[in-house]
Amino acid sequence: MGIASHLGSWLLGTVKNTTGTTAGTVRNMGATIVAQTTPLTAAQVAGLTGSLGAIPAGACITSVQFITSTLFASATTLKVTIAGVDYAAAATITSAGVYPQTAAATFAPVAANAGSTDALVTFTATGSSATGAVTVVIAYVVRSADGTTNPASA
Numbered sequence: 001m002g003i004a005s006h007l008g009s010w011l012l013g014t015v016k017n018t019t020g021t022t023a024g025t026v027r028n029m030g031a032t033i034v035a036q037t038t039p040l041t042a043a044q045v046a047g048l049t050g051s052l053g054a055i056p057a058g059a060c061i062t063s064v065q066f067i068t069s070t071l072f073a074s075a076t077t078l079k080v081t082i083a084g085v086d087y088a089a090a091a092t093i094t095s096a097g098v099y100p101q102t103a104a105a106t107f108a109p110v111a112a113n114a115g116s117t118d119a120l121v122t123f124t125a126t127g128s129s130a131t132g133a134v135t136v137v138i139a140y141v142v143r144s145a146d147g148t149t150n151p152a153s154a
Contacts, residue, residue: 072132
């Protein structure tokens with residue numbers, strides 16, 4: 001299987017333009033949710049800070065989660081920061097599993113729109129385990145830099 005690249009939103013639905021007021025005649029197009037995944041080794045986490053990439057300008061961030069398949073040998077915390085704002089408080093990883101993060105109220109403006117330029121994503125960690133692995137998953141809706149998904153005209 002190959003990987004394809006697409007610049008911009010994928011709009012899906014069955015009615016492109018509104019032509020009436022009843023179901024089936026009102027625009028129902030929506031942008032798809034995509035995700036970036038970044039695996040981190042124990043050595044990367046023990047480095048305490050690092051880059052996870054960037055989220056496209058205008059994106060609407062829907063979730064962040066940590067998936068730990070190999071448990072860290074010592075207590076480890078992990079926090080994600082997007083566009084300079086912490087997504088949530090640091091999560092303490094104590095066992096293998098999925099750790100969904102709950103966005104902080106202070107993150108709401110960034111969640112609604114990542115900004116007019118790409119938003120850098122970083123992590124901060126504690127712990128010095130020689131073993132362990134975690135995958136950071138960030139899901140978002142790709143939109144135009146101004147936060148729109150609908151074209152100005154049909």
